[in-house]
Amino acid sequence: MCLLKIVLNFQAGLGTLANMFLLxxxxxxxxxxxxKPTDLISCQLAFIHIVLVLTGSDIWLTDIFESLDIENDFNCKTTFYINRxxxxxxxxxxxxxxMFQAVTISPSTSLLAKFKYKLKKHMIYASLFIWLFNLSFTSNHIFYAGAFTNMSETNQMKVTKFCSLFSMNYIIRPLILTVKISRxxxxxxxxxxxxxYMVIILFRHQSQCKHLHSLRHPRASPEKRATQTILMLVVCFVVMYWVDFIISSTAVLLWVYDPVFLRLWKFIMNVYPTISPLVQISSDSRIISILKSLRSKCHQSLQKG
Known part of the structure; x- marks a missing residue:
């Protein structure tokens, strides 16, 4: 139990620092x-993951609310709503x-090529729509989350020591669940x-490069490196999403509070927000060049000292 808490603290600290650096x-x-066209999307993702790690870990945010003497019910509703x-x-x-990267690397002869400039133009509007949709769609958690009460535990499920989820109407719950799963x-x-699609494009590009450069392999282009990074992020997200979905569905079906099970769920939930910035940092040539420059400057200053 204590070891799992230490791991959660370390995970939250690492994820927060890495995402803050990216932000x-x-x-x-x-x-x-x-x-780059994807920088705006990556900037949003870094901010989202900072807040997700802080609210999901339930470590520092709870302490801040307690220090400000904010009532527990508001604390629970706010934390759970923001996290969702x-x-x-x-x-x-x-x-x-x-989707943006798939359109970006698509060849000029493909059907997706005509969407390249349109997608860049409407990217801000797409991001705004996504934010508004999620802020409104998740608003139901304000009403069905709150401080733990003395009522029968069959009507509520504890998600932390002091917070719980209250049972929904038998019509509302499947409706919300259907929309969420569909999304x-x-x-x-x-x-x-x-x-x-991106794997197919990369494979074709690799075959052409081998044909043109039979003796020497060319360096990977920035577009190829960016595509490989996004593929790694997608694979990581999909795997962790389904693990998280299975665990969360089990928790809802059992409708019981188990501290160890809950901490494990939080650990799984924060794996992607913690790994994704590390993948981006290690694969972005701009960041790598900055880190190398800082390293060389530090080495020179130590030699002078």
């Missing part, structure tokens, strides 16, 4: 340099990122379809 980098790039909004945004923005299945389907 600062992408914000600075967007404001001060010529950004960020989970929905994470899958939507990841789906948008994979998630659609977006996971989009990710898998675009990923398969």
């Amino acid at each position: 600062i980098f992408y914000t600075f790039t967007i404001l001060c340099h010529r950004p 909004v960020m989970r929905g945004l994470s899958i939507c923005i990841t789906g948008l990122l994979s 998630d299945v659609f977006l996971v389907g989009v990710m898998l379809t675009t990923s398969a």
